[in-house]
Amino acid sequence: MTRAVLVTEPNAPVELVDLVLDDPAPDQVRVRLAAAGVCHSDLSARAGTMAWPRPMVLGHEGAGVVTAVGSEVTRVAVGDHVILAWNQPCRACFWCGKGEPWLCGNATSDVLDHPYGTVAGERVSPFLGAGAFAEETLLLDRAVVPIAEDVPLETAALIGCAVTTGVGAVQKAAAVAEGDTVAVIGCGGVGLSVVQGARIAGASRIVAVDLKRDKLELAERFGATDLVDAGGTDPVKAIKAATGGHGADHVFEVLGRSQTIRQAFSATRRGGTTVVVGVGSAQDKVEFSAMELFWMARTLVGCVYGNADPDVDFARMLELVGDGRLELDELVTDRVGLDDVGAALDAMAEGRGIRTVVTF
Ligand SMILES: [Zn+2]
Numbered sequence: 001m002t003r004a005v006l007v008t009e010p011n012a013p014v015e016l017v018d019l020v021l022d023d024p025a026p027d028q029v030r031v032r033l034a035a036a037g038v039c040h041s042d043l044s045a046r047a048g049t050m051a052w053p054r055p056m057v058l059g060h061e062g063a064g065v066v067t068a069v070g071s072e073v074t075r076v077a078v079g080d081h082v083i084l085a086w087n088q089p090c091r092a093c094f095w096c097g098k099g100e101p102w103l104c105g106n107a108t109s110d111v112l113d114h115p116y117g118t119v120a121g122e123r124v125s126p127f128l129g130a131g132a133f134a135e136e137t138l139l140l141d142r143a144v145v146p147i148a149e150d151v152p153l154e155t156a157a158l159i160g161c162a163v164t165t166g167v168g169a170v171q172k173a174a175a176v177a178e179g180d181t182v183a184v185i186g187c188g189g190v191g192l193s194v195v196q197g198a199r200i201a202g203a204s205r206i207v208a209v210d211l212k213r214d215k216l217e218l219a220e221r222f223g224a225t226d227l228v229d230a231g232g233t234d235p236v237k238a239i240k241a242a243t244g245g246h247g248a249d250h251v252f253e254v255l256g257r258s259q260t261i262r263q264a265f266s267a268t269r270r271g272g273t274t275v276v277v278g279v280g281s282a283q284d285k286v287e288f289s290a291m292e293l294f295w296m297a298r299t300l301v302g303c304v305y306g307n308a309d310p311d312v313d314f315a316r317m318l319e320l321v322g323d324g325r326l327e328l329d330e331l332v333t334d335r336v337g338l339d340d341v342g343a344a345l346d347a348m349a350e351g352r353g354i355r356t357v358v359t360f
């Protein structure tokens with residue numbers, strides 16, 4: 001029996017429940033969570049804009065210690081420290097074969113076909129194959145990436161989603177080069193990781209856009225050269241003004257909303273790249289004219305999980321942290337227990353704080 005945060009109905013409050021985990025299948029592992037970040041996608045899952053079978057145990061950005069392994073597991077052993085990966089590449093499908101494991105076509109179905117657990121006798125699912133808002137979880141073995149024991153597990157948890165998504169968007173989706181100009185719309189945990197990634201890449205200009213003063217201040221701390229309070233300033237005009245009137249080489253949209261995607265596209269220079277990092281709704285439509293798509297010659301790309309391969313990129317992120325180039329401590333603005341996940345999600349919905357981490 002393990003305590004877990006459950007979502008039963010869209011937009012209903014989360015519940016703290018007793019989860020009974022199944023025994024691991026041959027290719028599964030059990031992990032005792034040590035830290036789990038509260039990410040915007042958890043909010044989207046609670047609201048129902050991000051589809052996943054309910055009832056579900058929320059949480060997907062976590063790290064912990066392996067407590068049991070299935071009979072065929074070789075990648076980890078009991079006692080290993082691990083980061084949870086919320087996309088678990090199968091290494092066998094069309095996309096994995098193309099070298100794009102972040103688009104794996106089997107990850108979700110494999111998660112849902114495997115044992116997990118029950119609450120009051122009813123089967124429940126682990127959100128994104130992680131279910132990190134629980135004292136213990138049961139996952140595919142390929143959903144865990146072993147790390148050294150001296151890595152703080154709170155740092156490790158953040159690498160499981162926000163950091164890899166943001167830095168990966170800069171390095172892999174946009175391939176920002178030294179001297180390029182960058183703008184970031186939305187400076188939460190992922191957006192601030194985009195700012196840090198852009199600084200590490202040597203961007204000459206990093207324009208940070210948000211409505212909240214504390215987020216803009218932290219963006220500046222992490223390397224933003226220009227701060228735009230979108231409450232009082234038109235972000236498109238401000239990004240253009242900061243980039244010689246052209247627009248930025250790379251504009252990252254980290255909110256997943258039609259309005260800000262439209263702003264990001266308009267603020268991208270002719271021939272530049274707009275990267276959609278935010279997870280939006282299937283009903284929220286963005287408009288582009290046929291002429292501008294041709295004439296502005298911009299590239300519009302979606303970026304899933306920072307185009308990352310967890311087996312390769314988690315270690316790269318940890319190296320950047322080890323070198324002191326990636327600063328994660330200041331991202332964490334609150335630490336709560338499992339009982340306070342609902343309140344943490346409400347705070348996130350209102351834009352309060354940067355990253356709340358659940359500690360166990
Ligand atoms: Zn996330």
Ligand SMILES: [Zn+2]
Nearest residue numbers: 090093096104
């Ligand atoms: Zn695959």
